[in-house]
Amino acid sequence: MDSEQSPIRVALLGGGTVGGAVARKLTSNADALAARVGRPLELVGIAVRRAGRDRSDLGVDPALVTTDAEDLVARADIVVEVIGGFEPARSLILAAMEHGASVVTANKALLAxxxxxxxxxxxxxxxxxxxxASVAGAIPILRPIHESLAGDDVRSVLGIVNGTTNFVLDAMDSTGAGYSETVERAQALGYAEADPTxxxxGFDAAAKAAIxxxxxxxxxxxxxxxYREGISEVSAGDIEAAREMDCVVKLLSICERVPGEDGDGVSVRVHPAMIPRSHPLASVREAFNAVFVDAAAAGELMFYGQGAGGDPTAxxxxxxxxxxxxxxxxxxxxxxxxxxxxxxxLPMGDALTRYHVSLDVAxxxxxLAKVAAVFAEQHVSIETVRQQIIEDRDDGRETRGRAQLIVVTHVAPDSALAATVDTLSALPEVAEVTSVMRVVGF
Amino acid sequence: MDSEQSPIRVALLGGGTVGGAVARKLTSNADALAARVGRPLELVGIAVRRAGRDRSDLGVDPALVTTDAEDLVARADIVVEVIGGFEPARSLILAAMEHGASVVTANKALLAxxxxxxxxxxxxxxxxxxxxASVAGAIPILRPIHESLAGDDVRSVLGIVNGTTNFVLDAMDSTGAGYSETVERAQALGYAEADPTxxxxGFDAAAKAAIxxxxxxxxxxxxxxxYREGISEVSAGDIEAAREMDCVVKLLSICERVPGEDGDGVSVRVHPAMIPRSHPLASVREAFNAVFVDAAAAGELMFYGQGAGGDPTAxxxxxxxxxxxxxxxxxxxxxxxxxxxxxxxLPMGDALTRYHVSLDVAxxxxxLAKVAAVFAEQHVSIETVRQQIIEDRDDGRETRGRAQLIVVTHVAPDSALAATVDTLSALPEVAEVTSVMRVVGF
Structure with a gap:
């Protein structure tokens, strides 16, 4: 065999959904891949945790399946790690590199x-x-940020990078159903895992935000x-409050460069936020992912596609x-x-955010003057305030003599906004803080 | 000077909007670029066509400006060509490569x-x-297709890659105005050139489709x-016909892999098409660009951003x-x-398309039977047909005893659809074929 044509040896660690899809494509598309690379790719083994299972779904020679991952990584030019988790993934990646192999991984938790x-x-x-593959599945996003925008300066990245939470929030928006009920439906449909924590x-979205x-x-x-807040506190009332603002609620991974007097810092955070329905991210439905990037020269860019699943990740x-x-x-x-x-x-308190606050007041x-004074004390500037009579409540509680006050602030340090909400909760005139949510993308 | 730190010499060919933006960024962002590259980038010259003009807008040392491009390309490690057109761009690129320089170009016409x-x-x-930069300005699209999707199989690419035509079509849709009037408005606003041919x-979109x-x-x-059709035949009536179908008209660059009995072929074409308002490309407004990619494993992806302008292209x-x-x-x-x-x-006749045809009939x-027979003769299957009384016409022509027939076909070879329209035009029962447009994205 011509040494120019000696194959490049590929080892797969992990025989799950993604591993199986990669194995099948390496085999079925071998000629095209060889033409694109300049040499054939040879799958030399698939390491799995447990021996003896039926692996016919992998669609490869059963002799390639092994439980000896340490041995396998020593026999490869490229090691593909799709096991996930910290160990043994980390040790195997390090061992592969020691043996001179390049590594391809989808392991966001380990990278972050x-x-x-x-x-x-x-x-x-x-x-x-x-x-x-570690962020937003099939969507090319890391290479564009790391290579295509290498001559530009990224100002912010706003991502919907977790399909499960987007499915749940989208379903709550379209059905009006509550959180728990919707999570159960997502589990039944396969959009949420048995343990969806x-x-x-937001742990998954936070790892992706870090990357x-x-x-x-x-x-x-x-x-x-x-900084991380998940969606388990998002209520049907929050979704309804967003709708009244012509907004939707999304779990966003937010990465921002924040200019400061003593030099710039970065704010990296994951939390639910209201975004206007006219924002390109608002139309990201079901379990799809999208990443919105703002760069100094390029301006606004958006990348959209499937964020998970065997084939897209493969x-x-x-x-x-x-x-x-x-x-x-x-x-x-x-x-x-x-x-x-x-x-x-930067700590979360230094992030510049905007709040939407709904209050049930006397x-x-x-x-209104008292409420406004609380915002003023914290130097938080109010953009809009709307007062409406509370007509009825589903829970049958007394609503006579009460009004709903909806405040949307200008941008302020998150710590000042949080302190404002704390103080409001303690005001005797405030019966209840019914909804608090950050607002993004106006 | 440490040889590791000897600068990489960059020569710019062209001092226009894009060249100026590149020059300014190379200078103002020098430290960050050096850190990202691992060595400094040094701008060694900017070749312009005419001497003596004021070049202070370039924001660089005037001594760098030269009219001797041949000399400049011999003194660079990287030559950036943003002149456009065929000559002298082609000769200068080839000369640069002969001297061992790598080339970065935005020249779609030359590449195509x-x-x-x-x-x-x-x-x-x-x-x-x-x-x-040759396709869709700031949007990272070539690197994602060429590198990120290198292990996948692209089935189709649908792009809105010309900002001028998108601006015109979007404005016709939102104002109801006619073509000529809208082009004049686009020129006045700077979205269309003095000679917008x-x-x-569609020449610009066709070059990008080829790439x-x-x-x-x-x-x-x-x-x-x-295959290329521009938008100059698109009338306010076509836009209105699209609206009635809950569609918008877009100029699309379409690249499709077409399976065939004797092996696959590709269809590459530029033409106006109706797409449903619910399609992600429908929401691309004004002069923005977007490219929609369908790949075997990745599924549907979309890339969105600014397709032109000095800074985005830079x-x-x-x-x-x-x-x-x-x-x-x-x-x-x-x-x-x-x-x-x-x-x-493949020739355009072999492309598989769908037509929307509006007929003014007796x-x-x-x-209806006669019209349907014409479609059947060409083996074109009809998906929907709708008949409505013509209420009045703006041009005051007689409409009594006439009806409008709107036919949407299933997919068929474009040649069969074109032949169908020709035959329909000659039917005595057909007073006028009022709108013919291909339909995409259902």
Missing amino acids: EDGPTLYAAADAHGVDLYYE ADLE LASLAFHTRVSSADV SAVLGDIVAVARHRVAGGRGPGETAYADLPV DEPGV | EDGPTLYAAADAHGVDLYYE ADLE LASLAFHTRVSSADV SAVLGDIVAVARHRVAGGRGPGETAYADLPV DEPGV
Whole structure:
């Protein structure tokens, strides 16, 4: 065999939905992939956790399936890690790099937790570390931010990067149903896992935010740096309040460069937010993902597609396999981590946000003045205030002599807004703070 | 000077809007660019056509401006061509490559006309040829198709890639105004050039379609291969007909892989089409661009942003400059042309399309049967037909005893649909074919 045509050996760690899709495509599309890379790709093994299961769904020679992942990574030029979680994924990735293999991974949790260790190992061994599939599934988003926008300056990234939460919020909006009921429906339809905590509490979106912010701002941001609120506190009333503002509620991963007197910082956070129905992100329905990027020269860009699922994730993994395989053929490596900017990650209190606050108040003279004074004390400027009589309540509680006050603020430090809400809750004139939500994208 | 830190020399050909924006950003953002590349980028000259003009708007040392482009390309590691047109752009690009420089260009017309010559020269001299800015301005679309989707199979690309025509069609839709009047307004607002032929007649969109199809299908497609219809025949009546179908009219660049018994072919075409208002491309307003990609594993993806303008185009150019500069630093080259698939480009008659046809017919028994027979003769299957009384006409012509017949077909070869329309026009029962337009995206 001509050495130019000696195959590039690919090892797969993980035989689940994504691993299976990657294996099948490597086999069924072998000729086209070889033409694109310049040399054939040979699947040399698939490491799985448990022996003895029927693996016929992988559609590959059963002899390729092994439980000895340590042995497998020593026999490959490219190691594809789609196991997920911290261990054994981390040790196997590091072992692969030590053996000189480039690594393609979809492991957002590991990258967001311990990316610098992996980047350093890739540098030390002169190999590639690619991970397009870790954020927003099939949507090309990391390569555009890291490479296409490498000559521009990213100002902000707003992403809907978790399909489960988007499905739940979208369904609550279209049906008017409550949170728990909608989560159960999402589970029944396969849009939410049996234990949906990582999705619903925003851990998944926070890991993705850390990865996006690191690339966008050339700064190391880990999961622990990301402020996180999930959607479990979002009520049907919040959704209704958003509708009255001609908004929808989305769980957003927000990465912002924040100019400051002593130099810029970055704010990285995940929380539900109201966005106007006219905003491009508002039309992202069901379990789709989208990422909205604002850059100094490019202006506003949006990337939209399927954020999860075996085939879409496999598409991103295979794109990375072809890229790192091309580097094996042509020489060179892809662009690595650039963390030169090293901007400080700001605490949530310093983030500049806007709040929408609905209050159930006594309908009597002077109440609005008192409420307004609380905002003023915190130097929070009010943009609009609307007062309406509360007509009836589903829970049958007394509403006579009460009014609803809906306040939308201008931008202010989140700490000032949070303090304002705390003080309002304690005012005797305020019967209840019925809805508090940040507002984005106006 | 440490040789690792010796700057990478960048030469700019063209000092217009894009060239000026690139020059300013290279200067103002020098430190960040150096950190991202690993070595400084030094602007060594800007070649302009005419000496003596005031170039202070370029914001660079006037000594850098030269009219001797041949000399300049011999002194650079990276040559950025933003002159446009065929000559002298082509000769200068080839000369730059001969001198060992990598080339970044935004020249869609040249690439679509003579790409293979440029690719071959880049290969022969072992340099990079990058051109992200040639299609859809700031939107990262070529790198995603060529690299992110390199492990997937693109089935189709639908693009709104010409801002002028989108502005005109969007304005006709929102105002109800006619074509000529709207073009004049677009010119007055700076959205259309003094001679807008290349935009309005679809030449610009066709060049971009050729570039998109070449990358998507690993096949050489040139401008001459692209079927092209501009928007100058689109009337206020067509826009109104679209609205009645809950559609909008867009000028689309369409690249499709068409399965065939003797192997696949590709259809590459530019024409106005009705698309449903619910389609993501329908919400692309004013002069924005968007590209919708359908791939076998990834599914549907959309990329959205600004398609033109100095800063947005400069963003794409600078991203390419950083990429090819990184290759200078790290070794290697980016992935070149892959034309291995070499699929035949099908004639327009073989494209599978759907038509919307409005007919002004005699309101008498048997007319519908005659019309339906014409479709049947061509083996064109009708999806819906709607008949309505013509109430009045703006031009005051007689409408009594006449009806409007609106037919939407199923997919059929374009040649059969065109022949159907020809035959219908000649039927004595058909007073006028009032609107014919292809339908996409249902």
